[in-house]
Amino acid sequence: MSQITKTHDPIVAVKNIGKRYGAINALAGVTTEVRAGEVTCVLGDNGAGKSTFIKMLAGAHTPSEGEMLLDGEPVTFSSPRAALDAGIATVYQDLAVVPLMPVWRNFFLGSELTKGAGPFRRLDVKRMKTITYTELDNMGIDLRDVDQPIGTLSGGERQCVAIARAVYFGARVLILDEPTAALGVKQSGVVLRYIARARDRGLGVVFITHNPHHAYPVGDRFLLLNRGTSLGDYAKADITLGELTSLMAGGAELDSLAHELERSMGADSPVVKELEREAEALPEAAREELVPPTAS
């Protein structure tokens, strides 16, 4: 699996897709792609439409407009199961683990390995434990005891088990829903390392986050969402961390914040200067769209 290298054709590509719930436009005009061995980061604040987006990718919602391509062919997923069968696995925030159950049981939950036949068909405990241990080891986690309840693992380790599980069961695209949201700095670092490792094993990773500092180091593409619309889809070469941060914070908000601070702190204050520089650094396209005429 680790032999797979980056290909030039995206596994999944979406073109101008959107979702309406009745009269409400949850998301519109989103375009991006996921390639093998690359990490596509989806950034946005709360309510930006991130979860609507991943639900469409994962097959929980069908898009009401636009087009989704799988290996270049148009595709519609009728259910999460269908998306899973196509190799698109989602690791939700709750990780879909059962805290009181041992790690190995969680790893194979729903897809248990068995031996024997008829009424004597039974779990192949030994094999499942061995595979769990090996797969986790491959991801760089050394659990000496796969029999401990998964609830005893740290948040980062649990993320890793969920990722390793998706990889083992043949995922080509891995959607990670805010895997670092509830974690501290150190644990977040651990998770980012596993994301990189999954990428290196040739998976296309969709990494949803609201933290540009987590996204930038591992990301290859950055899709920015704000209030149901796309702010743009950038390759890493086209955007800097600073620009990403500014876009995330929202150019207009930064400008007005700078003005407010100017009044209270004086125009020469270093903080204000910094903010103005950041607003200045925004990419042209985004700035035109974002910044209302009165603000400049």
Add this chain to the structure above:
Amino acid sequence: MKRIITGVGIVAVAGLLLSACSGTGQETDESTDTASSDLTYAVITHSGPGDAFWDRVKSGAEQAGEDYGVEITYNSDPDPAKQSQLIDNAVAQEVDGIVVSMANPDGVKSSVERAVDAGIPVVTINSGIERSAEFGAITHIGQSETVAGEAVGVELSEAGVTNALCVIQEAGNVGLEERCKAAASTFSGTMANLQVDGTNDAEVKATIKSKLQADATIDGVLTLGGQYAMDAVGAVDESGSAATVATFDLSDDVVSAISDGAILFAVDQQPYVQGFLGITAVHLRATNGNDVGGGQPVFSGPAFVTKANAADVAKYAANGTR
């Protein structure tokens, strides 16, 4: 009643003799218990917990135990399978006699027969009169539900009741069903059964009340247990009905309600007698080889309690012995 007095007399004499021998007045009671014998009799009934009627049976048995200086254990369970286990338990303990009530004779058949096979004297009380001899019991002490029920039917007719309710407080008790059936057979008017949940008095009262309100022509309520008669009296009161209340079995409250005229009469099967005579019968077999009843049942009732004799009965009811 006479028997109790006799019993008290016996124990008094025995106590006198013993205390005269030992000379240490303080421990007289204890030495009476242990010195006369180390026999143990088990009383196993089908009562649910907290039942006033069965408490009188228990009191009678315990009094007899005290009088004869024997150990009495009392256990009960309304589920025949569990009652059977209690009988098995007594057999395993190698008790010297078993007094058992058989609300559902088939249910305890195998256990009772096993006790008899093990050579333990068995006396049945209260219910199961028709199967008692078949299972090998010495005798049965109780009242014939049919005889009592028929008497009640006649009494109610004479009181001018035309449309009566028969309130059944326990699902699955054959004896209770028989009482209603027998009462209905001699009753001149119409009688309908009403099933209530006997473990919840408030519920019993509410159910009777609803029934009285729903049908204003009901002019008589027959309950099958003392405490349910009080529920019926409350229900009659609250619903503004003029129905006459009559009941099987007594309680302290029932006796005073009869004195007050709130209850017309109660038919008393004298549970204290069942407990007392039950123990007496096994004791006589165990210690003297007697066959009480000579193969026939011994009737503990019915005794009617009306306004005329309520005052006499009241003082015993207050003791929890009637």
Add this chain to the structure above:
Amino acid sequence: MTTTDIVTIATRPRMERQPIRRLLARPEMGALVAALAVMIFFSVYTSNFMTLAGAGVWLESASTFGIMAVAVALLMIGGEFDLSAGVMTGFTALIVGVLTTNYGLNIWVAVVVSLAVALGVGALNGFIVMRTGLPSFIVTLGTFFVLAGIDLAVTKLITGQVSIQGMAKVPFYDTIQPLFGASIRIGGGVFYVSVLWWFLVTAIATWVLLRARAGNWIFAVGGALNSSRQVGVPIMKTKVGLFMTTAGAAWLVGMISLFRTSTVQANTGVGQEFIYIICAVVGGCLLTGGFGSAIGAALGALIYGMVFQGITFAQWDTNWLRTFLGAMLLLAVLLNHWVRTRAGGGR
């Protein structure tokens, strides 16, 4: 208390290569210690408890509770309750009683019909719970009352009585009676076949829980329903299956009680459902689901049976029976909890 349990279990430090500690952390371990304590207590305190005759009594007492407790434990691990479990034991026996004594149906056929009806009611319980999302506590409470009413009303309506009489005279009664109600005499003790059924049910349930896919699913649906759905555990099948298992066990207990006593009353089993739950909890099941064991539930029933009969053997005043029973059970649960925390916490 259950929250504490989860925390205790979930934050249990890694039990690396320590077989003894891992053994102690098994959910049934506390119940085993408590059962031994109760057994030793009554063996020392009374002279007849630890005899063949005595053991026959408390084993039989524990057996029917045990069969139900094991099934209810599976259901509780799966995150559900069944309050209709108690009355179901009477319901199934009444079906057989009415069909044979009143309609003259072949007794073997009646027994099978009764099983089918029980499984149907179980499936209905599960289906309503899963479809409506209502708590099983409420749904099965409804079933409980419906069945209790049917037991009384239909029995009375059809047979004119409130208990089944004359069961032993039904043709072929003797061919089926030994299956559920046989007993053998060993030494001075009478041992019923229900004890074997109890052991068998416990063994099968334990195997399923620990070694079958269904067991994995039971733990999963009780531990985290949403997660189970996401990873593709067949939730509907698992939960409905659990309700059917409980109903099936109730049928077995109904048959045992019917063929043990050759009679059944309209109120049989009412109120027993809580005892099953108590036995399962004493045996280490969490009320919140996702944790527990079948052996533990069987031990819980053993504790209940031993305490119940032990109090009688001790000849304590039975007015206090429930108080003793409650205190004993509380002690058993505390001991159980203590053992489990000890095993888990370590330091």
